[in-house]
Amino acid sequence: MTRAIMIQGAGSNVGKSLVVAGLCRALRARGLSVAPFKPQNMSNNAAVTVDGGEIGRAQALQARAAGLDPVVDMNPVLLKPESETGAQVVVQGKRVATVKARDYGTMKAGLLPKVLESYRRLARGRDIVVVEGAGSPAEVNLRAGDIANMGFAEAVGCPVVLLGDIDRGGVIAQMVGTHAVLPETDGRLILGFAINKFRGDPSLFAEGLSVIAERTGWQGLGVLPWFSDAWRLPAEDVMDIRPKSGAGPLKIAVPRLSRIANFDDLDPLSAEPGVSVEIVEPGRALPGDAALVLIPGSKSTRSDLADLRAQGWDIDLFAHVRRGGHVLGLCGGYQMLGRRIADPEGLEGAPGEIEGLGLLDVETVMRPEKRLALSAAHHPGSGEAVEGYEIHMGETEGPDCARAWLSVNERPEGAASEDGRIRGSYLHGLFSSDGFRAAYLAELGAQTGVAYGTGVEAALDALAAHLEAHMDVDALLDLCAPIDG
Structure with a gap:
């Protein structure tokens, strides 16, 4: 049975997409059959897939990292903002509607069957699926009908690793605060955490890791230094x-x-x-x-x-x-x-x-x-x-x-x-x-x-090596759970 792990963020733009791409390349280098998956993305930077649809460009890069052609099942729901209050809704690669934000709130729960259908197809025959969340699970006001973060994780029993961004400051509050506001059922799904975008000597944050682990009960998986070659990869x-x-x-x-x-x-x-x-x-x-x-x-x-x-x-x-x-x-x-x-x-x-x-x-x-x-x-x-x-x-x-x-x-x-x-x-x-x-x-x-293209491949290899050097990938694999969707 295919195993899965979900990378969620303590906020937006904490580096989830890049970490998932790096994990896909690192796990592929270990001989595993790996695929990326993002239940819901919001982006106007889309990629055309080999099966004739469109997905978020970040998932196309992750597919490349995994050695795969991009397909619509890697990102079954894509929201493409057209105004301050409305967006085009793309489901399994095809435009289905343009809706106001308030209307999408009631629509999204009905999209979960499509999300699960895409996940099952994608997972079939794979060793592991690396799932990327969207935004932050701490946005508990959006929890009802959620399909992007804990809604998906709960539906399939997917274990979660929470990623924090230390470059923004206040990363301990990001992590402990997320733990504090999550409903208990959601909090139990988070098993590990990692800190991203550290500048300087990562060992200086050892005490910070201990504080987060003590306050949350989650397993610390490492501190990732700033990845200086990120500019070589296609931007989301x-x-x-x-x-x-x-x-x-x-x-x-x-x-x-x-x-x-x-x-x-x-x-x-x-x-x-x-x-x-x-x-x-x-x-x-x-x-x-x-x-x-x-x-x-x-x-x-x-x-x-x-x-x-x-x-x-x-x-x-x-x-x-x-x-x-x-x-x-x-x-x-x-x-x-x-x-x-x-x-x-x-x-x-x-x-x-x-x-x-x-x-x-x-x-x-x-x-x-x-x-x-x-x-x-x-x-x-x-x-x-x-x-x-x-x-x-x-x-x-x-x-x-x-x-x-x-x-x-x-x-x-x-x-x-x-x-x-x-x-x-x-x-x-x-x-x-x-x-x-x-x-x-x-x-x-x-x-x-x-x-x-050669430069992109070299940057993906360097990103995988970066994760292997600074994240406990073995421990992360131990957290993965068999999921049938």
């Missing part, structure tokens, strides 16, 4: 895209849209030593010395375009173009570059349309059918092959599409201005292809030479 949150030491001379400016989505296009660019990727926060102007302004994907294109104008970024962008700068729009960013975006069915809010930036002579009409596809493409300009994926609603047409600069399965893809400095495409992930990335950046005058 745009705020995790941090500049490497020694910024490259070629600057790429990326406006941080309110509903930024599928920004994994930035990770390979950030890895290049000759490139500096600058995430431009609201309230700041687009830098005048950028060679390229990259407008990323968006979960709510019309809303984000309105925000872009409210920030004055449209004025900055026009000035950038007048100076001879280059512009690249991907997916939602591509739609924004056109003359018009029409949404007759109200897929992103009230039905209507909005004037685009007018930098490309194309128009977009939103359609309810979402295109999800892993795509093998070709870049005729360089002759390089490109691997990527499409995940969008909407169809874009217009005269500038006659200058398509990519070919997907012999279908013209994208659009370009007459001088070629402004381009758009629906293809995400294209910069992961080393040859194409080198050719594209060479046009901008950048020196390249990074083997991106």
Whole structure:
């Protein structure tokens, strides 16, 4: 029978996703058949799966760590925020509804059968499943109908390891406080804990481990020092895209849209030593010395375009173009570059349309059918092959599409201005292809030479070694329990 362990956090962004990826790689190196699982995720950074659906990108990285292709059962419920109060609900890879937060509270309990169905399929034939929670189990106000943390753990009897983030400060209070507020039935499921993101000598926290163990009765599994190579791995949150030491001379400016989505296009660019990727926060102007302004994907294109104008970024962008700068729009960013975006069915809010930036002579009409596809493409300009994926609603047409600069399965893809400095495409992930990335950046005058995929694999191996060195993985395996779901 398959065993399982669940990594929950004493808060959000404590490093659960990275620890699960590291455990998947470490357990695989020990000869175990391992798979990642996250019952519910909330993220607009999604990955297209080999079985034609979408899951959180963090689970795709964890699948890679485990040596598996990503499938929808690894993340059966994905919430993609579209506004401050509502989100698109994706179940087993397919969009089923867009609901307000208060309505999802009543909907989520009914999704547990789908979660358990996906878990059983995924677990079949595996030695172990490493489960990732979401947020914190201490949010007891959300416990009713929960499927993300203790609701799932209770349903299958899955043992839990709680992860704390010492970099935020107050980690003893995080852990002991979680123990104090949990209902007794939930508290019994937590068997161990670990501390993450320690800077300095981990032995200095030995007494802290003892205090937590004494107050909670949980087994301490170790103190994980800060993992300095985390920047080499695809980021789950745009705020995790941090500049490497020694910024490259070629600057790429990326406006941080309110509903930024599928920004994994930035990770390979950030890895290049000759490139500096600058995430431009609201309230700041687009830098005048950028060679390229990259407008990323968006979960709510019309809303984000309105925000872009409210920030004055449209004025900055026009000035950038007048100076001879280059512009690249991907997916939602591509739609924004056109003359018009029409949404007759109200897929992103009230039905209507909005004037685009007018930098490309194309128009977009939103359609309810979402295109999800892993795509093998070709870049005729360089002759390089490109691997990527499409995940969008909407169809874009217009005269500038006659200058398509990519070919997907012999279908013209994208659009370009007459001088070629402004381009758009629906293809995400294209910069992961080393040859194409080198050719594209060479046009901008950048020196390249990074083997991106090799770097990700090396970082995953280093992460696994990091966990083996600082976490008692043997003890963690002893805590795993046989579960049939």
